[in-house]
Amino acid sequence: MATLPSQVTEASPPDARFAPGPGASAGGESAPAQGAPAFSPLYQQIKGLILRSLQSGEWKPGDVIPSEFDLAARFRVSQGTVRKAIDELATDNLLVRRQGKGTFVATHAEQHIQYRFLRLLPDTGDLDGQGPAERRIIECKRLRASAEVARQLGLRTGDPVFLVRRVLAFAAVPAILEDIWLPGSRFKGLTQETLAEDKGPMYALFESQFGVRMVRAVEKIKAVSADPDVASLLGSQPGTPLLSVERVAYTYNDEPMELRRGLYRTDNRHYRNELS
Amino acid sequence: MATLPSQVTEASPPDARFAPGPGASAGGESAPAQGAPAFSPLYQQIKGLILRSLQSGEWKPGDVIPSEFDLAARFRVSQGTVRKAIDELATDNLLVRRQGKGTFVATHAEQHIQYRFLRLLPDTGDLDGQGPAERRIIECKRLRASAEVARQLGLRTGDPVFLVRRVLAFAAVPAILEDIWLPGSRFKGLTQETLAEDKGPMYALFESQFGVRMVRAVEKIKAVSADPDVASLLGSQPGTPLLSVERVAYTYNDEPMELRRGLYRTDNRHYRNELS
DNA sequence: TAGTGGTCTAGACCACATA
């Protein structure tokens, strides 16, 4: 796991690298000899370096990254090694390959599969309206993190957070009520207006306005009963069973950046999941 | 998509194959020249051939398959091409690589991550008891498929099916009530006794007793209200919100082999899902 | 010691996109 500190560098001085020449071991002169080597394959180290450039914002969502050949030169490894690193980043949905065009930083915007993290689908005709037609922001306020919210976001109790509450509707029928908590430090200037004016997925807004890219998320799903407040916002009866979907979304370094609790009506829709 | 009929064969006669010699195109004599070639990369064709051997039962769950080198010889391609085919099958969880030992057919038994398709976890201490401690078979009967069941299993209405109903409990607390429909033709001889005697995951039993390996599944999740019958079986109150989890499980050829409807209590547990 | 998968390189050619 542990990457050898600069076993692979970006090598401003030509040939400043440590590691294998041709054959990853053929060269007799230089070996990865270290005290008690925490070992990691070259392509994993390259993956780490690419990841670092993604985090640092060197390549932004939607950008093309340098070609495999260029990266190979920059990191002083073979193109095949860069390829394997990119392969893994592509299967993690951090990068997207496009034949003949290049490799791109994945984004929540423009991706034709919009609302990538939204799994609530209509019961009939799986291919109809992708995203929710209407989004209504109910409120957006600054407050101090509760112990629970702080824990989930990796903050300290009392740290500033934003709380956004909104309702999503499909074909004028409300279906989702969401409470969203965001760390105040990373979302400075977030307002209800910004959110209301925006079309498209909220995660795309996060990328363009705050430079925060959500990479993966974990959801905990329960069945709950609608209390009167919730029922009135969702236009259903109190006591109606709802799906409670609690999501923690992470940015590049497995850093939690959003806590979201959704309540889903499932009378005409369902949460779809694939197992393998 | 469409595989060239026997562009790659298993080549009993040496050199009976069609395709690229060294370099996949270097050789001037033989080309994949076909009328209107439905094209597919070599490694995809190899993947298909391996898949066929898995379906046919040539290699059974838990078996070692031939080494990459042997397969390369058998299919008359390079080891690297076989490797790429196996890579994809491994990421699909059909095969499992074990360094130094070989590549194995994945199985629901022995896999240390047992109950691979069960996503209901305790709210606290994510690492406690993996599988349900107690399983109680309530009934197992033969009947004729309803239109709905037939549709989901790819059968005709009225075809024979088994219906199994069981309750799973954790630490003596019932948590899941499941109805399971199985095509009668593929599960001949299934009895309540067989099911009751068995320890371990039901999918492991399917492999060992019926030669049916479940490869992937799709779930549709809703929130529902417990009716009195269900409530009494789960030891909860009528009206309690429950997770309804409707699963279709598929065997090798995307052939549906099981329909399952589970009702999950989520007062102390949750359905966990990872998004990426 | 031998056999397996794992890593790394090198080079050739193909398919696709753009200019």
Added chain:
DNA sequence: ATGTGGTCTAGACCACTAC
């Protein structure tokens, strides 16, 4: 025509497992 990713091969060496 050029440059990109995609496929295929070949060979070397490493790391792990078993005998």
